[in-house]
Amino acid sequence: MSEMTAAATDGHPFDAMLHLQPQADGSFVAHTHAGYANMVGPYGGATAALLLQGVLQHPDRLGEPLSLTVNFAGPVQDGPMHLVVRVVRTNRTTQHWLVELRQSDATTGQEHTVTTASVVTALRRSVFEQQLAAAPQVPPPQDCPEFDVSRAMTWLQRYEWRVISGGLPTTWDDSCHLVQTRLWVRDRPARALDFASLAALCDVFFPRIWLVRARPVPIGTVSLTVYFHADAAQLAAHGSAHVLGQADGQVLRGGFFDQSAQLWDAQGQLLATSHQIVYYKE
Amino acid sequence: MSEMTAAATDGHPFDAMLHLQPQADGSFVAHTHAGYANMVGPYGGATAALLLQGVLQHPDRLGEPLSLTVNFAGPVQDGPMHLVVRVVRTNRTTQHWLVELRQSDATTGQEHTVTTASVVTALRRSVFEQQLAAAPQVPPPQDCPEFDVSRAMTWLQRYEWRVISGGLPTTWDDSCHLVQTRLWVRDRPARALDFASLAALCDVFFPRIWLVRARPVPIGTVSLTVYFHADAAQLAAHGSAHVLGQADGQVLRGGFFDQSAQLWDAQGQLLATSHQIVYYKE
Numbered sequence: 243m244s245e246m247t248a249a250a251t252d253g254h255p256f257d258a259m260l261h262l263q264p265q266a267d268g269s270f271v272a273h274t275h276a277g278y279a280n281m282v283g284p285y286g287g288a289t290a291a292l293l294l295q296g297v298l299q300h301p302d303r304l305g306e307p308l309s310l311t312v313n314f315a316g317p318v319q320d321g322p323m324h325l326v327v328r329v330v331r332t333n334r335t336t337q338h339w340l341v342e343l344r345q346s347d348a349t350t351g352q353e354h355t356v357t358t359a360s361v362v363t364a365l366r367r368s369v370f371e372q373q374l375a376a377a378p379q380v381p382p383p384q385d386c387p388e389f390d391v392s393r394a395m396t397w398l399q400r401y402e403w404r405v406i407s408g409g410l411p412t413t414w415d416d417s418c419h420l421v422q423t424r425l426w427v428r429d430r431p432a433r434a435l436d437f438a439s440l441a442a443l444c445d446v447f448f449p450r451i452w453l454v455r456a457r458p459v460p461i462g463t464v465s466l467t468v469y470f471h472a473d474a475a476q477l478a479a480h481g482s483a484h485v486l487g488q489a490d491g492q493v494l495r496g497g498f499f500d501q502s503a504q505l506w507d508a509q510g511q512l513l514a515t516s517h518q519i520v521y522y523k524e
Numbered sequence: 525m526s527e528m529t530a531a532a533t534d535g536h537p538f539d540a541m542l543h544l545q546p547q548a549d550g551s552f553v554a555h556t557h558a559g560y561a562n563m564v565g566p567y568g569g570a571t572a573a574l575l576l577q578g579v580l581q582h583p584d585r586l587g588e589p590l591s592l593t594v595n596f597a598g599p600v601q602d603g604p605m606h607l608v609v610r611v612v613r614t615n616r617t618t619q620h621w622l623v624e625l626r627q628s629d630a631t632t633g634q635e636h637t638v639t640t641a642s643v644v645t646a647l648r649r650s651v652f653e654q655q656l657a658a659a660p661q662v663p664p665p666q667d668c669p670e671f672d673v674s675r676a677m678t679w680l681q682r683y684e685w686r687v688i689s690g691g692l693p694t695t696w697d698d699s700c701h702l703v704q705t706r707l708w709v710r711d712r713p714a715r716a717l718d719f720a721s722l723a724a725l726c727d728v729f730f731p732r733i734w735l736v737r738a739r740p741v742p743i744g745t746v747s748l749t750v751y752f753h754a755d756a757a758q759l760a761a762h763g764s765a766h767v768l769g770q771a772d773g774q775v776l777r778g779g780f781f782d783q784s785a786q787l788w789d790a791q792g793q794l795l796a797t798s799h800q801i802v803y804y805k806e
Contacts, residue, residue: 308746308780308801309746311642311747311749313591313593315613315615330597330640331598331638333597333598335779336746338597340622340640342612355613356613358612360595360640360642362746362747362801364779365779366777366778366779366780367778367779369779370733370737370741370776371778372775373774373775373777374703374736374774375775464590464618464644464646465590465644467799469782469801471774471775471777471778471780491656492656492657492786492794493655493797494652494656495648495653495654495753496648496650496653496755498590498648498753500753500797512775512777515775515782517797519590519751521617522651522652
């Protein structure tokens with residue numbers, strides 16, 4: 243990591259958001275961060291990163307993140323959070339974790355679970371490798387227009403967006419649009435990529451239904467899965483460069499749609515792939 | 525459901541495999557089924573279906589399955605299993621569940637968790653709908669050669685396979701092949717499709733690495749996610765017809781590869797989409 247990158251990481255809002263205070267019983271206390279505020283509660287990608295961070299900071303952890311599934315069970319209220327991290331099983335090359343994010347009810351004081359996650363960490367090995375999903379040919383980040391987030395939802399201001407194709411509709415006219423988005427994205431200010439920020443990046447894409455319908459209907463992610471394909475060395479080499487992202491969808495039905503995402507580095511190496519199922523209102 | 529279908533379901537090995545004995549504390553006892561045996565322990569798709577069944581049979585369940593993530597934490601031994609099903613949160617349209625499959629250690633008698641799952645059930649609503657992923661144009665099942673499973677692993681004999689493209693290599697010669705498979709598949713004997721059998725079908729595809737490398741290296745699914753797009757009415761209308769499946773992969777790296785699957789009915793309606801991350805040895 244260059245000195246410039248290290249300096250930029252210092253005091254970064256993403257690190258402040260990830261701050262976990264270890265408790266005597268092995269759990270952690272965290273607090274929602276105003277910089278990652280969404281319409282209601284925090285940005286889902288930030289919550290996903292926080293639950294992963296509970297595993298990353300756990301003293302018994304084996305290896306690096308391989309998969310993460312986050313279930314957004316209920317709204318996260320602005321305020322303190324309690325993170326309970328449990329190792330389910332440790333094998334030779336994989337380790338299985340369950341994480342629960344709990345908050346106290348303002349009136350009864352009783353704790354209830356607002357988000358759950360399962361995490362698998364793993365030891366990667368030098369074996370046969372092949373990438374089948376080639377990155378699309380796109381112009382470099384500096385040639386792509388920067389999406390103006392100055393008046394956008396707070397969490398959007400935590401990212402630098404350079405949309406290549408499939409941006410938000412310029413008019414909300416109920417017309418039918420393509421579902422695919424391609425963009426360059428990174429933390430703002432720039433921050434060296436790590437597993438937690440990669441997890442958060444998997445959730446940055448605008449809800450596919452907004453593009454398909456050109457109508458900003460209320461939505462909420464129900465379940466998000468991330469598969470990490472990069473190891474720590476690849477992330478370290480990436481530094482604070484832009485990530486190339488592509489998002490797609492397969493079906494909207496019965497009030498739920500799916501959304502997939504692929505994240506590559508500028509050299510076309512896959513960093514992560516992700517899937518989510520999302521509630522939509524109408 | 526026609527009477528013929530109902531009769532065919534009666535005493536089906538899949539139903540026997542799914543048999544759950546309710547316990548006084550709300551948990552269930554199950555037993556591995558010899559008919560779904562894999563190389564070591566049961567077929568992963570059968571285990572996924574069993575964990576989902578624990579939620580389907582729970583008296584407090586709201587709605588139908590929307591998403592299922594199964595983490596294969598450790599080997600499932602042939603014998604009795606203990607299924608602990610917990611409702612984490614009930615909302616107006618979604619409900620979140622955690623399921624643990626436990627087995628007792630033969631020597632110490634101590635119970636340990638061998639598989640975990642998170643499940644979301646949901647009330648589907650009549651809202652805007654659009655399918656974006658069209659089913660491929662393929663010949664009907666009766667025109668596709670049936671894959672001979674008479675000498676195959678036991679669980680493979682529980683399915684009728686009609687491979688369209690991307691079957692197993694005919695020679696294991698380390699050559700490089702395409703990663704995509706298309707096939708028609710259904711339970712054998714035929715059985716009316718339901719959420720549990722749909723979950724199991726998501727895992728039937730041969731490991732992508734066997735096709736890519738034309739080498740049958742040892743593999744094991746680490747985590748599997750299923751998104752259900754069909755509702756109960758669509759499944760009932762489907763009956764015991766063949767399901768059209770397509771499997772793909774994006775990357776093999778560091779000892780783990782990803783695999784995706786899409787399942788359509790003969791009319792081209794998406795029934796489910798699925799993703800998994802799989803360990804490979806070399």
